[in-house]
Amino acid sequence: MNNASSRGTDTTAISQLTTERKIPSMCQHQPPCPTADSADRESARLLAAHPEQGWSLLCNGVLLFEDTGELLPDGQIIAPHRPLVQVMTAA
């Protein structure tokens, strides 16, 4: 019996999530939050914070990680850009 399967990783579902993920309810803040493609995106209001998981969801759909890395709604990844304050360097 040839049991080999050509199953790949389930990237289709992931890419659908990424491309079809909508910004969770339009921003109703005043003044409106900066959009995800704005340089000021991090100053959007927090929609959800999960410090125990190390990330926060901003009103404009940006996922902000505790190391200052970001995941934009269009799937773009922004590398961490701020020095960590609590870096533990093993001596």
Ligand SMILES: [Zn+2]
């Ligand atoms: Zn907002």
